[in-house]
Amino acid sequence: MAKAKTTAFFCKECGFESSKWYGQCPACKEWNTFVEEPIVKKTATKGVANIMSSQPSVLSQISTNDTDRTSTGIEELDRVLGGGIVEGSLVLVGGDPGIGKSTLLLQMCQKLSVMGKKVLYISGEESLKQIKLRAERIGEFNDNLLLLCETNLDMIEKALRDIKPEIVIIDSIQTMYREEIGSSPGSVTQVRESTAILMQLAKGLAISIFIVGHVTKEGIVAGPRVLEHMVDTVLYFEGDRNAAYRILRGVKNRFGSTNEIGVFEMRGSGLEEVKNPSEYMLSGRPLGASGSVVVCLLEGTRPLLVEIQALVCDSNFGMPRRTAAGTDYNRVNLLMAVLEKRVGMHLSGCDAYVNVAGGLKVNEPALDLGIVLAIVSSYKNREIDFQTIIFGEVGLAGEVRAVSQAQQRVTEAIKLGFKTCILPEVCLNNVLKTDKIKLIGVRNLSEAMNAIL
Ligand code: TYD
Ligand code: MG
Secondary structure (H helix, E strand, O other), X not given: OOOOOOEEEEEOOOOOEEOOOOOEOOOOOOEOOEEEEEOOOOOOOOHHHHHOOOOOOOHHHOOOOHHHEEOOOOXXXXXXXXXXXXXXXXXXXXXXXXXXXXXXXXXXXXXXXXXXXXXXXXXXXXXXXXXXXXXXHHOOOOOXXXXXXXXXXXXXXXXXXXXXXXXXXXXXXXHOEOOOOOOXXXXXXXXXXXXXXXHHHHHHHOOEEEEEEEOOOOOOOOOHHHHOOOOOEEEEEEOOOOOOEEEEEEEEEXXXXXXXXXXXXXXXXXXXXXXXXHHHHHOOOOOOOOOEEEEEEEEOOEEEEEEEEEEEEEOOOOOOOEXXXXXXXXXXXXXXXXXXXXXXXXXXXEEEEEEEOOOOOOOOHHHHHHHHHHHXXXXXXXXXXOOEEEOOEEOOOOEEEOOOOHHHHHHHHHHOOOOEEEEEHHHHHHOOOOOOOEEEEEOEHHHHHHHHO
């Protein structure tokens, strides 16, 4: 008789399960992500079922109130969560190691404990002493915050039932394990089973749980992607390790809009909220330099002004060098081809370097016109008035096309004292005329170039 299989293969990225090994995952198309792990017998998922009644209800008679949401005391975080923490929700905070996830959550714990909430911070990565050292940099804590160093989920479950906290932090999910499951902590099965248990506890005991998950492309631990569909809310914490600012982005939210961002700055005393990110991004801008342009992009519903810099110079080789930092390289090449063909600028013998200042990664069509005019400004070595802001999409025929939410972008520019705005002509209808800013509508690249030079 054939022996029953005791192991299966799992994709570390997306959790796809298969009875045989693949070089490329058939589900997410990532290479070399399959690992062999013991099969777990499905535990009956009772928790969620418990809190749901089998009687249908009339929608209009279900009561909700605002008090179901708790403010975290950190405005930028509240915004990304959709207005605060929802009772009984499971939130995943993902990000590269060292980006500041533990710091952010510990700061949240501090604010919550001061507000009188009972908070339990469970760490599987740091000792109590290490957490204390971090906490000392952040500020004053009170006795509502409890710390626990534990990785065994059965113990954690017991602690939750005994202590009955309102908010729990699990740092990180990759260190948690259940004994019944044979594989090591951080494996796909462990991460998935641990999250399922935490989900049951969150819904069953009405505790809001925050899970930290490290994103690792090539590492041995399972990526948080495996969990995305299980949790209520997924937040990613990103940023350039060399730059001080950090962006918290919502990618999934069952209780609010996604694509909201929160901006923070890493300081010596923890993370500081950046209330006015545009001002922050534009600080240190060179005045009177050619090739520098300010554009307005939208992050979710939030307008953000950033500086784009271009440097165009003669190429020494037959193959000109082009680089794009912070934006799409192919898009920059395409825009240069449009300039060459539609405006007749001879860029084929030039090196071109395009950079989004501040290390931000942006990819929005509204940026096109800014990139093009930065290149033109550098090529002609003529500066663009520093109080001018530019946005618009550029098409292959050299036309300037409409972008969404023009009014919001203009309002943000006015707020920061810009005097001229170059925008697609079709957007003029959507923008209120004011004497605070001069609006110049352009239909194509030639008109745009005439407007700035
Ligand atoms: P951390 O929260 O430990 O990252 P994660 O939990 O995402 O792995 O953040 C660690 C980094 O933050 C570390 O490089 C030091 C820096 N940091 C500061 O600059 N200031 C501070 O006050 C703190 C607590 C950390
Ligand atoms: Mg950490």
